[in-house]
Amino acid sequence: MVEDARRSPWILEISWGRIDVEGLGVVKDAKLHPGGGRAWDWAETGTRHSPGIQPADVEELLLHGATAVVLSRGMDLQLRVGREVLEFLEKRDVTAYVAETREAVRIYTELAATQPVGGLFHSTC
Secondary structure (H helix, E strand, O other): OOHHHOOOOOEEEOOOEEEEEOOOOOEEEEEEEOOEEEOHHHHHHOOOOOOEEOOOHHHHHHHHHEEEEEEEEOOOOOOOHHHHHHHHHHOOOOEEEEEEHHHHHHHHHHHOOOEEEEEEEEEEH
């Protein structure tokens, strides 16, 4: 069991365009990690559906102690996850899970109960 202060926040509800996160409230896209999270602003790293999630997007999760990372591809699987992101995580011995958003939330919830997990969640396409 993960210590409460370092536990990753629970995702309370997910629907199109809306993610309700414990302690954060409702956001469109979420960047969650052990001890907290925030709205995920794609403009910070130049993220777009293609080429997709950037190594810089996941770096913050690792800085907060994530030993596993869940990457959501959106409700319609439109957000890409490039090989460079998976290699970035692999080089740091961080297990990566890539899935459609609802499945990504399920995986994240299961992992958050037992380990320090981070996640990037896209609530639309």
